[in-house]
Amino acid sequence: xxxxxxxxxxxxxxxxxxxxxxxxxxxxxxxxxxxxxxxxxxxxxxxxxxxxxxxxxxxxxxxxxxxxxxxxxxxxxxxxxxxxxxxxxxxxxxxxxxxxxxxxxxxxxxxxxxxxxxxxxxxxxxxxxxxxxxxxxxxxxxxxxxxxxxxxxxxxxxxxxxxxxxxxxxxxxxxxxxxxxxxxxxxxxxxxxxxxxxxxxxxxxxxxxxxxxxxxxxxxxxxxxxxxxxxxxxxxxxxxxxxxxxxxxxxxxxxxxxxxxxxxxxxxxxxxxxxxxxxxxxxxxxxxxxxxxxxxxxxxxxxxxxxxxxxxxxxxxxxxxxxxxxxxx
Amino acid sequence: xxxxxxxxxxxxxxxxxxxxxxxxxxxxxxxxxxxxxxxxxxxxxxxxxxxxxxxxxxxxxxxxxxxxxxxxxxxxxxxxxxxxxxxxxxxxxxxxxxxxxxxxxxxxxxxxxxxxxxxxxxxxxxxxxxxxxxxxxxxxxxxxxxxxxxxxxxxxxxxxxxxxxxxxxxxxxxxxxxxxxxxxxxxxxxxxxxxxxxxxxxxxxxxxxxxxxxxxxxxxxxxxxxxxxxxxxxxxxxxxxxxxxxxxxxxxxxxxxxxxxxxxxxxxxxxxxxxxxxxxxxxxxxxxxxxxxxxxxxxxxxxxxxxxxxxxxxxxxxxxxxxxxxxxx
DNA sequence: AATCATTTTGTAATCGATTACAAATTGCTG
DNA sequence: CAGCAATTTGTAATCGATTACAAAATGATT
Numbered sequence: 001x002x003x004x005x006x007x008x009x010x011x012x013x014x015x016x017x018x019x020x021x022x023x024x025x026x027x028x029x030x031x032x033x034x035x036x037x038x039x040x041x042x043x044x045x046x047x048x049x050x051x052x053x054x055x056x057x058x059x060x061x062x063x064x065x066x067x068x069x070x071x072x073x074x075x076x077x078x079x080x081x082x083x084x085x086x087x088x089x090x091x092x093x094x095x096x097x098x099x100x101x102x103x104x105x106x107x108x109x110x111x112x113x114x115x116x117x118x119x120x121x122x123x124x125x126x127x128x129x130x131x132x133x134x135x136x137x138x139x140x141x142x143x144x145x146x147x148x149x150x151x152x153x154x155x156x157x158x159x160x161x162x163x164x165x166x167x168x169x170x171x172x173x174x175x176x177x178x179x180x181x182x183x184x185x186x187x188x189x190x191x192x193x194x195x196x197x198x199x200x201x202x203x204x205x206x207x208x209x210x211x212x213x214x215x216x217x218x219x220x221x222x223x224x225x226x227x228x229x230x231x232x233x234x235x236x237x238x239x240x241x242x243x244x245x246x247x248x249x250x251x252x253x254x255x256x257x258x259x260x261x262x263x264x265x266x267x268x269x270x271x272x273x274x275x276x277x278x279x280x281x282x283x284x285x286x287x288x289x290x291x292x293x294x295x296x297x298x299x300x301x302x303x304x305x306x307x308x309x310x311x312x313x314x315x316x317x318x319x320x321x322x323x324x325x326x327x328x329x
Numbered sequence: 330x331x332x333x334x335x336x337x338x339x340x341x342x343x344x345x346x347x348x349x350x351x352x353x354x355x356x357x358x359x360x361x362x363x364x365x366x367x368x369x370x371x372x373x374x375x376x377x378x379x380x381x382x383x384x385x386x387x388x389x390x391x392x393x394x395x396x397x398x399x400x401x402x403x404x405x406x407x408x409x410x411x412x413x414x415x416x417x418x419x420x421x422x423x424x425x426x427x428x429x430x431x432x433x434x435x436x437x438x439x440x441x442x443x444x445x446x447x448x449x450x451x452x453x454x455x456x457x458x459x460x461x462x463x464x465x466x467x468x469x470x471x472x473x474x475x476x477x478x479x480x481x482x483x484x485x486x487x488x489x490x491x492x493x494x495x496x497x498x499x500x501x502x503x504x505x506x507x508x509x510x511x512x513x514x515x516x517x518x519x520x521x522x523x524x525x526x527x528x529x530x531x532x533x534x535x536x537x538x539x540x541x542x543x544x545x546x547x548x549x550x551x552x553x554x555x556x557x558x559x560x561x562x563x564x565x566x567x568x569x570x571x572x573x574x575x576x577x578x579x580x581x582x583x584x585x586x587x588x589x590x591x592x593x594x595x596x597x598x599x600x601x602x603x604x605x606x607x608x609x610x611x612x613x614x615x616x617x618x619x620x621x622x623x624x625x626x627x628x629x630x631x632x633x634x635x636x637x638x639x640x641x642x643x644x645x646x647x648x649x650x651x652x653x654x655x656x657x658x
Numbered sequence: 659a660a661t662c663a664t665t666t667t668g669t670a671a672t673c674g675a676t677t678a679c680a681a682a683t684t685g686c687t688g
Numbered sequence: 689c690a691g692c693a694a695t696t697t698g699t700a701a702t703c704g705a706t707t708a709c710a711a712a713a714t715g716a717t718t
Binding site: 051072082251276279 | 330375376377378379380382383386388390398399401404405407408411415420421422423424425432435438439441442443444466550579580582583586605606608609610611
């Protein structure tokens with residue numbers, strides 16, 4: 001592969017002039033520009049990013065931290081990030097942490113090493129202290145999960161309000177016994193969604209019963225199945241379930257079907273996230289839709305601004321309750 | 330962020346010595362090594378990948394081309410690639426082409442630009458001619474979809490055999506009217522799977538009826554729903570369906586359920602890929618399992634060998650028929 | 659202490675680009 | 689055509705590392 005030197009020789013100009021042509025600098029005469037462009041074509045020259053990036057001390061790479069690539073919740077967000085990044089001549093590096101601190105460290109080092117220009121973290125298990133430390137000297141944006149009262153800019157939705165509205169929807173349908181399948185409350189969103197759940201119940205003078213609140217270890221399908229099995233074994237069964245993620249809700253659906261019961265006739269279900277599969281289940285799943293693509297776009301734009309040195313403000317985006325068959329009793 | 334120069338000054342040695350310590354070169358005395366290590370700690374120094382990579386003219390980045398990140402088929406493969414890459418101090422850059430030639434070009438240029446050391450392509454719509462051209466001067470591996478008779482090494486499974494076995498399974502269950510939901514036969518795997526389907530039918534003297542072979546435009550859920558609707562409208566309905574992807578099969582499932590029919594009692598269904606959701610549907614889906622994680626690992630290993638300049642041979646891995654509820658009539 | 663082999667360290671070139679500054683060229687005016 | 693401004697081009701430093709080669713330090717031997 002040719003380098004800028006060889007192009008310069010072939011065109012009979014200096015490397016500076018070639019560089020100017022490459023970067024569309026104004027001060028190149030048409031005649032020399034053509035000479036250089038021809039040389040570039042003849043040699044099949046492509047500028048090396050390595051040299052360019054070293055000189056400009058930027059990599060034009062954005063890191064995207066997420067716990068697991070197989071979680072469909074992230075796919076649309078990633079699309080939003082990716083499109084925005086490409087539109088600004090950035091590329092993204094998807095980094096699966098598996099909630100593993102060692103992996104996390106590798107990626108933090110990539111930032112320090114100048115191999116990436118900034119990070120968007122969507123990992124709720126991220127070491128927030130280390131991330132905050134990193135954020136002091138490098139651009140960092142949080143997406144979806146965030147640090148309440150922290151200093152890192154974030155983009156998210158109002159989880160408490162969304163949960164409140166979802167549960168209110170179940171109450172309006174006549175349900176008085178509403179279960180919550182929550183994840184571990186070490187996560188902020190889990191605490192917020194529980195809080196919304198409780199607010200709705202209180203508003204309608206419905207009791208908050210601990211046995212109707214189930215905490216799962218992970219957000220996997222199987223955790224939802226398991227949660228539902230437990231709930232169905234209770235003396236007093238709930239008539240509706242609010243799950244804090246679609247994957248859990250789909251698991252719950254499976255648990256109910258496996259028990260010979262019918263959704264929504266015997267139990268209504270609401271999920272959260274509006275992942276693509278929530279529309280493919282039988283019955284289709286009522287869910288809270290996060291504006292995932294937009295969240296991705298927003299996060300990427302914020303990060304790019306931040307890289308440019310501009311100040312950015314956190315953003316809370318709107319959500320939607322998508323009513324489908326699983327609550328059409 | 331400190332650079333190697335500052336570390337050298339602080340430690341009272343030359344940059345060469347610092348570099349030697351960084352790269353664990355043998356010829357550094359314990360005394361100076363300690364001095365340097367202390368300076369590194371004090372300055373919180375991290376070597377810049379940019380400088381290192383320029384000098385070594387490598388980026389230690391692997392490109393992974395895929396049509397869409399939201400296709401769950403790829404997630405396990407990616408995990409395999411990623412783990413193997415990290416184990417060899419590489420990182421991966423996930424590139425969604427959206428089957429868009431312009432996007433594709435961006436990524437091909439990244440290779441030429443030395444921003445990545447090699448590519449694994451999983452994109453069946455890739456411009457094979459351009460890719461073959463690229464492969465002449467850069468390491469390229471194909472994963473899953475490949476170029477029959479082409480020069481690029483690949484890792485894949487025997488699609489024809491897998492399809493043959495799947496259809497044979499349906500025949501053994503007593504089905505004589507078996508439909509095929511295929512994707513566009515411009516894809517090699519589609520032609521191979523159809524061929525396996527036909528071989529099984531012929532072997533049991535069952536007729537191959539064109540109206541039972543449906544070609545979908547894409548591999549989306551909705552295409553499966555649509556395909557099933559068409560098949561159910563036929564005068565002579567099939568009693569079993571073999572779909573060339575799980576997402577299509579899950580769509581078909583939905584189409585059948587929406588018609589008041591029951592799987593597997595009225596129709597049996599087999600999918601392909603064993604994506605995680607195939608185990609979450611109701612009924613669970615019989616499917617052909619590709620060793621996705623292993624495919625990813627293998628592809629990554631082949632690519633890394635190829636980057637090192639070693640010769641690599643194409644690999645065909647084993648598959649499995651996973652029998653679940655959708656064929657337990 | 660002189661000699662020589664071995665180990666350790668330093669000097670300076672190098673990777674491939676960008677860019678400040680200087681130098682050369684061009685064009686205009688009187 | 690001299691003189692000057694504006695435009696165009698070139699020279700050389702720079703980004704941050706690695707490494708061939710040279711030089712210095714160390715240690716062993718006589």
